[in-house]
Amino acid sequence: MSAGVDLAGARALVTGGAGTIGSHIVDQLVQAGAAEVVVLDNLVRGRVANLDRALAEGPGVVRLVEGDIRDVRTVHELTAGKDVVFHLAALRITQCAEEPRLALESLVDGTFTVLEAAVEHGVEKVVASSSASVYGLAEEFPTTERHHPYNNDTFYGAAKAFNEGMLRSFTAMYGLDYVALRYFNVYGPRMDVHGVYTEVLIRWMERIAAGRPPLILGDGKQTMDFVHVEDIARANLLAAQADVTDAVFNIAAGEETSLLQLAQRLLHVMDADLVPEHGEARKVNAVTRRLADITAARERLGWRPEIGLDEGLRGLVEWWRAEQAAVPAPTP
Numbered sequence: 001m002s003a004g005v006d007l008a009g010a011r012a013l014v015t016g017g018a019g020t021i022g023s024h025i026v027d028q029l030v031q032a033g034a035a036e037v038v039v040l041d042n043l044v045r046g047r048v049a050n051l052d053r054a055l056a057e058g059p060g061v062v063r064l065v066e067g068d069i070r071d072v073r074t075v076h077e078l079t080a081g082k083d084v085v086f087h088l089a090a091l092r093i094t095q096c097a098e099e100p101r102l103a104l105e106s107l108v109d110g111t112f113t114v115l116e117a118a119v120e121h122g123v124e125k126v127v128a129s130s131s132a133s134v135y136g137l138a139e140e141f142p143t144t145e146r147h148h149p150y151n152n153d154t155f156y157g158a159a160k161a162f163n164e165g166m167l168r169s170f171t172a173m174y175g176l177d178y179v180a181l182r183y184f185n186v187y188g189p190r191m192d193v194h195g196v197y198t199e200v201l202i203r204w205m206e207r208i209a210a211g212r213p214p215l216i217l218g219d220g221k222q223t224m225d226f227v228h229v230e231d232i233a234r235a236n237l238l239a240a241q242a243d244v245t246d247a248v249f250n251i252a253a254g255e256e257t258s259l260l261q262l263a264q265r266l267l268h269v270m271d272a273d274l275v276p277e278h279g280e281a282r283k284v285n286a287v288t289r290r291l292a293d294i295t296a297a298r299e300r301l302g303w304r305p306e307i308g309l310d311e312g313l314r315g316l317v318e319w320w321r322a323e324q325a326a327v328p329a330p331t332p
């Protein structure tokens, strides 16, 4: 039996679907001809506006339910009758460190509820969001999926690693089909502009727009492997469609970019003649290097990143400027 889901006419549940990545998955599900897309999001970080496009393009297809994956009854109600579940709802790494019990309840217990409901209601496949955080600071580069998870020391990474184990055990116990995707450094439109855990790129755009240099925490030699949010959403759809189960894949560009290079690229894209400044390094997630091997996703899912860093940054700046223009100026 094929583990691939035909998305045309499919009924999907997207947990965390009002967030950065989830809302792009919802857009692409509408474009793929899904019959029904239900978003379950408690809006702790996600925004209703992130679904504007999907609601406009897929009237009657997309429905937002403001609710929590910790609410067992809601999760079961919304999972009934679905062909596929995209599970994204989670707290960010920084919040997990600050509120580990809430993280346990949301990332671990909440994920258990999502998987339990998927099994009980005969969902064909779960596509789950994991993270490069499961590796911690890797010992080998480019890092393959076979790298061990014992260098991770974050609660977030521990929860994501446990979720991957939980998925495998549900396959062994109940025959659940799933694919888990380990995203590396995600960026793109709908990144959280207003939140406390705002990404470094947003802070830099704010500073550059105000004529101030971007502030790099640490020496800037730390590298990341940036992957655009639309490429990630496409990986999710391919993971659902592919005849692949019980597998995890790195989702990244497969290229490393230092923070200093990133700041310089952003300055270039924003036409700013400034020199980056340096500040004290972050305490959580002090991973100094990331570079993924993305061979497996290419070979087994037919996925490859399509949006290069410069193109992606240009789109991000454009989106961010439009967001700024939409915010009313403060009254004097």
Ligand SMILES: NC(=O)c1ccc[n+]([C@@H]2O[C@H](COP(=O)([O-])OP(=O)(O)OC[C@H]3O[C@@H](n4cnc5c(N)ncnc54)[C@H](O)[C@@H]3O)[C@@H](O)[C@H]2O)c1
Pocket (backbone or CB within 6 Å): 015, 016, 017, 018, 019, 020, 021, 022, 040, 041, 042, 043, 044, 045, 046, 047, 067, 068, 069, 070, 087, 088, 089, 090, 091, 092, 106, 110, 129, 130, 131, 132, 182, 183, 184, 185, 186, 187, 192
């Ligand atoms: N952004 C990254 O760099 C990155 C990297 C690796 C993995 N991931 C994973 O990808 C997934 C999506 O991340 P994102 O960047 O879109 O984050 P996001 O914060 O924009 O989206 C997560 C969504 O989940 C919702 N949510 C949180 N707790 C919930 C709960 N208990 N019940 C219902 N909804 C809840 C939030 O409101 C938000 O809309 C997450 O699982 C995240 O861990 C993200």
